Amino acid sequence: MQLNHAQRELTVKVVYYGPGLSGKTTNLQLIHARTQTEGRGKLLTVETHDDRTLFFDLLPVFFQTKGGYTVKVKLFTVPGQVIHNATRRVVLQNADAVAFIADSRRSANQDNNAYWANLHENMRENGLDAAQVPIVIQFNKRDLPDTKTEEELQETRTRGREPVIGAVAIRGEGVLETLFAVIQLAYRKMDEQAGLARNLGLSEAGFLAQVFDRIDTSGTQVAGWLEQLQKEEP
Ligand SMILES: Nc1nc2c(ncn2[C@@H]2O[C@H](COP(=O)(O)OP(=O)(O)OP(=O)(O)O)[C@@H](O)[C@H]2O)c(=O)[nH]1
Numbered sequence: 009m010q011l012n013h014a015q016r017e018l019t020v021k022v023v024y025y026g027p028g029l030s031g032k033t034t035n036l037q038l039i040h041a042r043t044q045t046e047g048r049g050k051l052l053t054v055e056t057h058d059d060r061t062l063f064f065d066l067l068p069v070f071f072q073t074k075g076g077y078t079v080k081v082k083l084f085t086v087p088g089q090v091i092h093n094a095t096r097r098v099v100l101q102n103a104d105a106v107a108f109i110a111d112s113r114r115s116a117n118q119d120n121n122a123y124w125a126n127l128h129e130n131m132r133e134n135g136l137d138a139a140q141v142p143i144v145i146q147f148n149k150r151d152l153p154d155t156k157t158e159e160e161l162q163e164t165r166t167r168g169r170e171p172v173i174g175a176v177a178i179r180g181e182g183v184l185e186t187l188f189a190v191i192q193l194a195y196r197k198m199d200e201q202a203g204l205a206r207n208l209g210l211s212e213a214g215f216l217a218q219v220f221d222r223i224d225t226s227g228t229q230v231a232g233w234l235e236q237l238q239k240e241e242p
């Protein structure tokens with residue numbers, strides 16, 4: 009998080025991490041497609057000739073608070089190919105929250121586990137305390153054969169403390185839900201660190217409502233979640 013009171017600017021960094029071809033770039037493409045141009049910057053991608061992420065993808069989403077602060081949420085993906093570990097580590101620096109994009113297929117179990125370990129190793133290398141960086145897990149590609157069952161996802165949920173979301177990113181399913189969950193956790197973390205509610209008058213419900221204000225949430229669970237949050241907030 010970068011909070012610049014002089015320039016009245018808050019920058020939040022969210023990193024999509026995970027094994028190669030798990031669908032990290034696809035998540036950002038879907039978010040980009042569903043966001044009005046006034047609410048976002050360009051989707052910056054640097055790819056190899058075969059569409060593999062070379063450095064990272066970056067999608068900025070922004071809004072203005074009532075108190076006159078500009079909030080920029082920067083969504084990054086890491087390159088999943090094994091050889092790009094040094095790049096993954098650099099992109100991960102100063103992440104406020106991580107969306108871990110896993111492939112739901114059983115054949116991908118080993119890869120998922122290896123990259124889960126790699127994420128924690130790179131957090132340590134960057135001096136990030138793994139216990140302090142919130143993570144949301146997305147199990148993507150649920151349209152393919154041999155995916156984990158809903159019961160297995162439920163088991164992962166009860167085993168760990170991370171929210172677990174099923175997805176078919178190419179169809180947009182679970183993409184905004186993952187974005188919502190990871191931004192919610194990032195907000196809570198930043199609020200703990202910098203008192204966003206107290207100092208900027210920026211509540212959790214307000215923050216999320218503004219992030220999603222220019223994003224088309226129709227057909228997703230996010231609209232309902234936003235409504236629920238507004239109701240719960242004192
Ligand atoms: N069947 C299916 N294919 C998907 C899904 N999500 C992504 N894909 C496909 O999987 C391939 C890889 O997706 P990317 O988004 O480029 O994967 P990535 O994680 O960014 O890969 P790297 O940049 O190499 O780390 C593409 O051909 C996508 O169209 C999904 O939900 N189902």
Ligand SMILES: [Mg+2]
Nearest residue numbers: 032033060061
């Ligand atoms: Mg990619």
